[in-house]
Amino acid sequence: MMVVSLAGSPSQRSRSGVLLDAAGDWLQRHGVEVVRYAVRDFEPADLIHARFDSPAVQRFAEHVEQADGLLVATPVYKASFAGVLKTLLDLLPERALANKAVLPLASGGSAAHMLTLDYALKPVLAALKAQEILQGVYAVDQQIAYAEGNQPARLEDELRERLEAAASQLFAALARCPRPLDPQLLNDRLANARWSI
Template sequence: MKLVVVSAGLSVPSSTRLLADRLAAAVDRKVPADIQVVELRDLAVEIAHNFTNGFPGRSLAAALDAVTEADGLIAVTPVFSASYSGLFKSFFDVLDKDALAGKPVLIAATGGSARHSLVLDHALRPLFAHLRAVVVPTGVYAASEDWGAEGLPDRIERAAEELTALTRGLSTPHKEKKQPELTVVPFAEQLAALSASPGA
């Protein structure tokens, strides 16, 4: 399984990258994965240039190709102004519009307060629905107080399990079901049979 992790954390060390790494490790424990991490902080200049000249630089092009070719995607952003970061949105704006169609995606976010946890459903889920990705039911939000507390590890494991199940389901060829044979009876014959039946 080829798993790509997109992290939009800006600081070093970054709680966003920490959450991304924990999610990737949880997926890897369930199914061996070839994990590639895309740090958007390192691509910020190339993303800006892509908007102005229409062409990705070498590093950005490699990151876009990795996302396009991935079997599954983990996308993690810090919360800025009650939404995803501008850098996070900009990366997905320069991604080909069909790159995520049908692709399993696990969404996650970090923030200073639990009040921003709805960012998953109000901002990230609609974004990836627009890109026609298949978003796992469980999104993972980590506020500052969540680190080391109960609950976060369970959410990470549940989301990882859902992503794993989706990638397996979408990559496993479905067996062709044998269709039942149909018998076509002309209407005139049906009508004659009804007329001949008792009580008709």
Template sequence: MPRIVLLNGSPSTRSSTEALLIHVADDLRMHGYNTTLMNLRSLPAEALLLARTDQPQLAAALTEVQAADALVVGTPVYQASYSGLLKTFCDVLPVGVLRGVPVLPLLTGGSDGHILALDHGLKPLLSTLGATSIAAGRFINSAHISAGAGVISPGAAAEVSGATAGFLTELDRHLTAPVRVPVG
């Protein structure tokens, strides 16, 4: 059964980003996918900052991402960009790790003015990791998410479900594509 890893780039516990990712994970499981939510804040800070990829917890996280059939990347927007925690984790991922891996990018933030961070920040970051199959993604205003209760407003839930549906279409296409063997 295909495995999808959901990366939570929020440094906060009970964040709107985590509530959104849990909502998406529930939706993906209803479609028959195995999901793993990875809270990057639980990784050892020193290992991340010093790129000590042999540290057991960080090495396990990197292996989990490399073994995933698809990735959902969620992050809050800070200063018009993705979180530094997400960036630090991406810095230790191997070059090209997302080549051929469908990715769904999701952002949360307190102002709709941050919507451009999706196309001008997060998607280019994912592209540098080799991602060529990046779903449309969504920015969801945190006002539409009750982080403590894990409740998402009906409008935001519908918007995210639409993004998830497009992502699943791409993932299904990816998983059923014939493997091409180079000739010669």
């Protein structure tokens, strides 16, 4: 099984990125291949000018197409998810998340915006036809301490438990969202099958 992980923060030191890494690491420890992307990896001009034909954007879209699921993390900006993340999601094909399970994650300065995932990000994931959108995890900044020097980033115990439960729900959902058979592969198999009655 393969999952694309997408970090939606423009910041290099990113708290939502810490959430994403913790969930991605959990999945890896359970045998899932995690292909990691960050909006910061893309050329700003590709995003601002909506360059669907940019090789980096196309590579990302191909990885998403091949994936069984998506892990996506965002900071809360102005009561919504980060605009730069939207510029990248806008470049995905219309049904990019069909047959995929998605786990959304967000960090914000205040608990007042804990519904951001529900009213802002999830409708966009639904518009991309995600098969299963999990409840998601919202954390406030005080619950996440950045990595310093050789020290790993630290999450409050309660948050780590919520994240691990959410990652295990994604793991279970991946099995419920089987990848459709490639029609060409199916044709080849039928054409080359040896039939006996």
